[in-house]
Amino acid sequence: MNAQNAISTGYGGPNLNYLTNGSSLQSWLLTKDHKRIAIMYLVTVSMFFLMGGLYAATIRLELLTPASDLVESATYNKVFTQHGILMIFFFLIPSIPAILGNFLLPIMIGAKDLALPRINLLSLYFYWIGGGLALWALMQGGVDTGWTFYTPYSTTFSNSYVMAVGLGIFINGFSSILTGLNFIVTIHTMRAPGMTWFRLPLFVWAHYAVSLVMILGTPVIAITILLLAIERLAHIGIFDPAIGGDPILFQHLFWFYSHPAVYIMILPGMGVISELISNFSRKKIFGYEFIAFSSIAIAVFGFLVWGHHMFVSGQSIYAGMVFSFLTMVVAVPSAIKMFNWTATMYKGSISFDTPMLYAIGFMGLFLIGGLTGLFLGSMGLVVHLTDTYFVVAHFHYVMVGGQVIAYLGGLHYWWPKMTGKMYSEFWGKISAMLVFVGFNLTFFPQFILGYQGMPRRYASYPDEFQVLNIFSTAGASVLGVGLLMPAVYLIHSLFFGKPAGDNPWMLPGLEWRTSSPPPTENFETMPVVTWEAYEFGEESGLDLEAAKQREAMTV
Amino acid sequence: MSAHYSDKFVYHEPGLQHQFEDMGQQEESVAIGMWMFLVQEIMFFGGLFTAYLVFRSKYPMAFAAGSNHLDAFWGGLNTLVLIVSSLTMALTVYYAQKGNRNMQVILIVLTMFFGSVFLGVKAIEYTDKYNHGLIPVTGLNKKIKEDKSANHETGHEKPCWDVDHNAPVVEHANPRGDFQWKDCSLVKLAQDHNYLTSAEKIGYFSNGEIDADKFRDKVRIFFYLYFVMTGLHALHMIVGLGLMSWLLWTAAKGVYSGDYYMPVEMSGLYWHFVDIVWIFLFPLLYLLGRHFLH
Numbered sequence: 032m033n034a035q036n037a038i039s040t041g042y043g044g045p046n047l048n049y050l051t052n053g054s055s056l057q058s059w060l061l062t063k064d065h066k067r068i069a070i071m072y073l074v075t076v077s078m079f080f081l082m083g084g085l086y087a088a089t090i091r092l093e094l095l096t097p098a099s100d101l102v103e104s105a106t107y108n109k110v111f112t113q114h115g116i117l118m119i120f121f122f123l124i125p126s127i128p129a130i131l132g133n134f135l136l137p138i139m140i141g142a143k144d145l146a147l148p149r150i151n152l153l154s155l156y157f158y159w160i161g162g163g164l165a166l167w168a169l170m171q172g173g174v175d176t177g178w179t180f181y182t183p184y185s186t187t188f189s190n191s192y193v194m195a196v197g198l199g200i201f202i203n204g205f206s207s208i209l210t211g212l213n214f215i216v217t218i219h220t221m222r223a224p225g226m227t228w229f230r231l232p233l234f235v236w237a238h239y240a241v242s243l244v245m246i247l248g249t250p251v252i253a254i255t256i257l258l259l260a261i262e263r264l265a266h267i268g269i270f271d272p273a274i275g276g277d278p279i280l281f282q283h284l285f286w287f288y289s290h291p292a293v294y295i296m297i298l299p300g301m302g303v304i305s306e307l308i309s310n311f312s313r314k315k316i317f318g319y320e321f322i323a324f325s326s327i328a329i330a331v332f333g334f335l336v337w338g339h340h341m342f343v344s345g346q347s348i349y350a351g352m353v354f355s356f357l358t359m360v361v362a363v364p365s366a367i368k369m370f371n372w373t374a375t376m377y378k379g380s381i382s383f384d385t386p387m388l389y390a391i392g393f394m395g396l397f398l399i400g401g402l403t404g405l406f407l408g409s410m411g412l413v414v415h416l417t418d419t420y421f422v423v424a425h426f427h428y429v430m431v432g433g434q435v436i437a438y439l440g441g442l443h444y445w446w447p448k449m450t451g452k453m454y455s456e457f458w459g460k461i462s463a464m465l466v467f468v469g470f471n472l473t474f475f476p477q478f479i480l481g482y483q484g485m486p487r488r489y490a491s492y493p494d495e496f497q498v499l500n501i502f503s504t505a506g507a508s509v510l511g512v513g514l515l516m517p518a519v520y521l522i523h524s525l526f527f528g529k530p531a532g533d534n535p536w537m538l539p540g541l542e543w544r545t546s547s548p549p550p551t552e553n554f555e556t557m558p559v560v561t562w563e564a565y566e567f568g569e570e571s572g573l574d575l576e577a578a579k580q581r582e583a584m585t586v
Numbered sequence: 587m588s589a590h591y592s593d594k595f596v597y598h599e600p601g602l603q604h605q606f607e608d609m610g611q612q613e614e615s616v617a618i619g620m621w622m623f624l625v626q627e628i629m630f631f632g633g634l635f636t637a638y639l640v641f642r643s644k645y646p647m648a649f650a651a652g653s654n655h656l657d658a659f660w661g662g663l664n665t666l667v668l669i670v671s672s673l674t675m676a677l678t679v680y681y682a683q684k685g686n687r688n689m690q691v692i693l694i695v696l697t698m699f700f701g702s703v704f705l706g707v708k709a710i711e712y713t714d715k716y717n718h719g720l721i722p723v724t725g726l727n728k729k730i731k732e733d734k735s736a737n738h739e740t741g742h743e744k745p746c747w748d749v750d751h752n753a754p755v756v757e758h759a760n761p762r763g764d765f766q767w768k769d770c771s772l773v774k775l776a777q778d779h780n781y782l783t784s785a786e787k788i789g790y791f792s793n794g795e796i797d798a799d800k801f802r803d804k805v806r807i808f809f810y811l812y813f814v815m816t817g818l819h820a821l822h823m824i825v826g827l828g829l830m831s832w833l834l835w836t837a838a839k840g841v842y843s844g845d846y847y848m849p850v851e852m853s854g855l856y857w858h859f860v861d862i863v864w865i866f867l868f869p870l871l872y873l874l875g876r877h878f879l880h
Contacts, residue, residue: 063604144605146615212622220615221605250626254633258814265723267765267810269637274803275789280640284633557607 048451048548063148064551068155069134070449076130077518079121079162084514086114091473091507094500099490107490108175109191115178117169120200121162123434124292127299128210128245129158131441132238134449136214138542138549139232141223141558146216154209161203168195177488179289182270182281186262193263197256204249204256207295211245214238223541225560232540232564233309233322237302240326244291244298244333252288255281279345286337294333296430298326300393300437301368307390307440308372309565310538312379316565318371325364332361342413351410358408365401369394384536385459389440392467396432400425403478418488421481424474432470439466439517446521447531451547454524458516465513472506539566601846613848620852624859627822631863634818638811638870644785645804647772650875652808654772655720657711661872664707668861671700675857678833682850685843690850694834697857701827708820715809719758719766722810727763746798747774765809767802772878812871819867822860829853 049066052058059067089110093101102110137145145151168174174196176185185193218231218239259281262268270281309316316322338346338354346354372394381387403425406412416422443463447453476499481487485496492500534543539562545554562568606612642649674696681689712721719727747770760766773790776782782790790801833853836842842850 142605146605147619148603148605150619208626212619212626215622216615216619219618220611246622246626247629250630251633254630258633258637261810261814267722267724267806269641269807269810275645275800275807277640277644280637284636287633 047550048546049551050450050548052551061152063144063152065133065137065145065148065151066449066549066551068151069130071155072125072129072133072158075159075162076122076126079117080126082166083114083117083122084511086110086117088507088511090114091504093490094492095504097492097494097497102490104490105175108177108488109173111488112174112177113169116165116174116196116200118430119178119292119296120203121158121165123296123430124207125158125210126438127303127434127441128214128238128241128295129154129206131303131438131445132214132234132299133210135445135542136235136238137217137221138545138553139235139540140218140221140226141541141554141560142217142221143552143554145213146221147213150209151213154206154213157202157206157209161199161201161206163199164202165196165199168192168199171195179285180256180259181285182259182262182278183272183276186259186268186270187266187273194260197260201253201256201260204253207245208249211242211249214242215246218242223558223560226541229320229323230560230562230564231323233305233316233319233326234299234302236323237298237305237326240330241295241298241302243327244295244330247334248288248291248295251284252292255284255288258284279341282341282344283337286340287334290337290340291330291333293429294329296434297397298329300434301326303437303441303444304372304390304393305368306540307386307444308375308394310444310536310540311384311387311390312376312381313567314375314379314565315563315567316371317374317377318367319564321367322371325367328364329361332357332364336361336408339408339413342410343417348410355408355410359405362401362405369398369401383460385454385456385463386440386444388460388463388467389436389443392463393433393436393440396428396436396467396470400428400430400432403428416481418486419481420477420485420487423487424477424481427474427477431474436466436470439463439514442517442521444536445542446524447535448542448547448549450525450528451531452524452528453531453535454517454528455520458520462513462516462520465509465516467513469506469509469511469513473503473510474506476500476502476506540564601848609845616848616852620855624855627859631815631818634811634815635866635870638815641804641807641811642870642874644783645789645807646783646875647776647786647790648801648804649808650878651767651769651772651801652805652812653872653874654876654879655718656812656872657714658872658876660707660711661868664704665864665868667700667704667707668864671697671704672858672861674700675854678837679847679851679854682837682842682847683844687837687840690837690842691834694830694837698827698830698834701823701830705820705823705827708816715813718755719760719764720809722765722806722813724765725763727760727765729763730757730760732759732761745796746770746801747796765802765806767805768798770796770798770801772875773801775878815867815871819860819863822863826853826857826860829856 049064050070053062059071062068089102090107093099093107093110095101099107133145133151137143169192171192174189174191174193176189176191176193180193180197218235222231258269262270262276267274269276270278272278305316305322336354336358338350339358342351342355403421407416407422407425443454443459480496480499480503483496485492531547533545533547535547536543541558541560542549544558602609602612606615674693678690678693678697681693715721716726717728719730721727746768749769749771751771758766758768770790773782773786773796776786777796789804791797792800830853833850836849
């Protein structure tokens with residue numbers, strides 16, 4: 032709780048936090064401190080997010096008019112491919128685990144660092160190498176296969192930089208694997224005394240589940256990309272139907288990773304939301320065990336539903352029926368989370384700070400995203416909806432409405448802890464609301480467009496679809512402004528923000544019991560946990576009077 | 587990084603990293619980490635085994651034909667070599683726990699020796715494939731010029747299933763270094779006994795006749811998988827040899843004792859894992875359709 036005490040570790044001198052403990056380039060690039068690694072991830076992931084966003088802007092501008100006038104079709108193919116690749120592999124997958132998870136997971140469980148700090152640094156370098164390679168390929172002329180790399184187009188016909196981008200994703204995959212491995216080891220062995228499994232914050236449970244998916248899923252995409260690369264290089268292969276290969280096998284292998292990958296993206300987001308909902312309702316979370324195990328259940332079921340991406344691409348109808356059923360089953364643990372969050376808010380003392388606005392936005396958007404997933408999981412309806420904008424809208428409701436909003440909520444929530452500075456609450460709220468409105472305006476029309484039959488991945492479309500497309504593009508502009516604003520006021524807060532104090536939200540979690548920013552070793556002494564998770568009572572050492580005063584100030 | 591620990595503390599626990607409280611915690615972390623790494627390795631090879639399973643169930647005759655060309659003697663020898671190397675590796679861990687430096691060094695050298703023998707045998711086998719035009723990439727096989735005098739002695743060629751397996755091996759002309767496969771006798775056999783799979787009935791035939799080129803493409807899939815699977819396995823062996831060299835260096839310095847032997851045990855886990863992959867590869871690749879050979 033006490034900043035003065037927390038810093039006097041005798042290590043790195045007095046009054047040094049992780050940011051000021053060493054300022055040379057070497058002290059950053061060769062650091063083993065999970066917090067510095069998280070900050071370096073934050074900077075690079077944000078750059079990839081910006082680039083992916085620019086591609087998205089190009090897509091929306093092109094679709095403003097029915098004709099393909101801004102970019103020609105071949106360029107458009109590259110634009111949406113690169114939007115997908117940058118956003119999925121280099122933003123959505125690493126963002127919450129590698130930034131927020133990396134920074135907070137050890138602090139939340141009372142550890143000095145992740146169990147394998149050098150492996151953590153290695154994973155950052157894999158990310159940089161993989162990302163650099165992908166960027167290089169994009170500069171050379173990019174790739175036009177769609178982010179799914181379907182064969183035989185990607186192996187035999189495409190004339191773009193499939194190999195370089197594939198290698199980039201291959202290398203980046205090891206970053207993901209090593210992060211997941213590190214988290215699992217850390218959660219198993221590094222918990223502070225008294226931090227039992229059922230006292231872990233739900234953010235940590237979500238990261239445990241997502242680490243399992245990373246470890247089990249990512250190697251499969253690695254071998255798939257390797258086979259694809261050999262096939263493309265040597266013109267022999269097992270995915271080319273012309274010589275007896277099986278393109279459906281590629282789809283099976285690809286989606287065996289890439290479907291669980293959407294759970295890699297959304298599960299940590301759900302972990303963030305559990306934190307936000309409970310803490311900003313100032314109420315112990317409802318059904319802790321159910322939320323914890325629903326994360327594990329989503330991770331497990333997530334591995335059994337990949338076939339729902341192949342309902343119309345030659346998979347046997349009996350396999351399709353099983354996959355369809357299992358897809359419906361995944362809705363159960365997701366619904367458990369939604370109900371528990373709602374029940375947590377019920378009769379809670381809710382404060383509408385910026386992170387909570389994001390969390391409430393998440394609940395609405397994820398609800399729509401999840402329920403439209405059921406449309407796409409039913410075999411009959413999907414014949415009509417497959418490869419239309421309905422799929423695009425569903426995916427973005429879950430990924431942007433879910434993951435990105437959860438990430439932004441988490442970033443705002445822990446920003447005072449990470450930097451020691453408070454951002455402008457006024458601009459934070461404006462931006463949160465702009466994102467929510469802009470997002471809905473962008474993607475809700477796409478549900479209608481898709482239902483009316485507008486196919487995805489085309490640069491031009493019939494005139495009848497133009498009105499809704501204009502809505503969508505207008506919404507994208509609002510969304511873009513809403514997403515750029517945090518970049519401005521968060522950076523502004525670094526230099527001009529008020530000092531946040533150790534516990535600006537008056538919360539009981541372990542991360543709020545060390546100084547802001549934390550010292551390199553996180554805690555002055557090894558913390559001993561004597562309270563349950565989300566325990567807002569006096570016995571957890573929380574000063575409720577101060578909390579109330581702060582609430583009175585913010586209103 | 588561990589300046590705040592007293593010298594005495596460091597003296598007692600030489601390998602303790604700064605983020606851990608004691609050796610027990612460190613050892614547990616390292617062990618879980620290694621097992622998780624092996625889990626992801628299993629998934630990595632799992633993708634390949636899936637591809638193998640799909641194509642073997644589609645084209646069993648092509649896989650049997652390809653497998654019959656692999657030399658089960660070399661494969662069996664390598665299996666034996668690897669199992670013995672696993673024994674020497676396990677003994678290394680035992681002697682590391684005992685702190686017996688000399689036995690560690692001897693056993694690590696033996697493990698490396700067996701690992702190298704394995705790779706040497708692999709090289710012999712790959713060379714054989716190179717000579718017989720069985721590398722599935724055009725241009726990577728031995729290039730054999732066309733012998734114009736020998737080719738024109740008969741006006742018609744024998745059907746591709748009419749092969750005398752006891753005749754001396756003929757070198758076929760292969761000017762571009764293509765993948766070559768001339769022998770369709772197993773297709774004929776399966777057709778006569780009516781056990782072609784539905785994929786094979788399409789995949790080996792053109793207009794109801796056995797199509798040598800189409801069959802060759804399916805055999806090429808077998809050799810593609812053979813090279814990818816054994817190649818990745820060999821790559822893991824080479825990494826393992828690198829690990830062993832590092833172990834040899836540290837063991838010779840006498841680093842390991844009953845208090846600190848995790849690096850040896852973890853390298854051992856890796857080594858055993860690579861062995862086990864081979865235990866699966868050997869029957870799947872070498873022992874298919876042996877009865878067709880006799």
